[in-house]
Amino acid sequence: MDTCNRPSAVQTAVDLANTLRPVKGDDTLETVEQLQAFLDTHPAAADRTGPRLTRTDLAEVRELRDTVRAVLERASTDAAGAAALINDGLRHNRATPALRHDHDRWWTEVTSDTDRCAAHLAATTLSALATVITTLGPARLGVCAGPTCRATFADLSRNGSKQYCTRTCAHRASVAAYRSRNNPR
Template identity: 35%
Template structure:
């Protein structure tokens, strides 16, 4: 494991949220938000309403900028996110998850909790100088974000679909 469990979980969730804006968009309905909330193990307040969905959707460009920026810019953006939320880190344990860090109250809006959890995860990425673990998909028709947690840093595509499309194109090019 490259990062602490909660860091990896937060990074995966942030990348999934950012990539949900790519075509075909996968965060259109409150049901999509419910599925995202459950899939990524969020806890705390979740109203599941249209307002909450709109707030989470509005967060995507800000997270995309954070995840695709250089290290110094990312540090500034992390500080901005934490300051805007009035983050106060604390250790918590709930459910099956051992001690980990939360930095805003469980009653804070979901979009704020996502932003702060992403910022907290990015602290580990920045401090360990691992910004190269985040990149944009190598498929020239895609602008998805890639989180590479592989040992050999070989992940180039944001999804199997992009990887398969490029493998088929390379195969066809070789056959010509």
């Protein structure tokens, strides 16, 4: 997989991490139904095979979410630590690369040899983050610079200057900076 052709896998990793909003205390991955809804809305995760989701699946995916969030939070300041988290997560979920060929194009895809939901999701998300680190650099993964936001992001842009998770957070920070400059206390 490469980030140019599978940015949805990178977005799945970011979205998984952002199911937990630590500043607000929001967690949108508390039930099996919420996990199913997450998987249904993320094409990169939809390849999951196996039986109906269980509370065990939920617990394993929540554990994976902690790893993915830690990678996104640490990559720009501790790339070696982020790499260790990725490697441990892939090893724990028995994920291995496979060389694929389709329509005169070759690529690698990381898959897990188990049908566990978390293992498939780990192979997808952690390998996507590893690809961002190896192709664009660890500084492309981060946490929103907004003072009241801890959402994560992956910067796949050309110039690599992203500091905020969304335009809304960037605008909010810009307005706050403007107000502080023009309203001295």
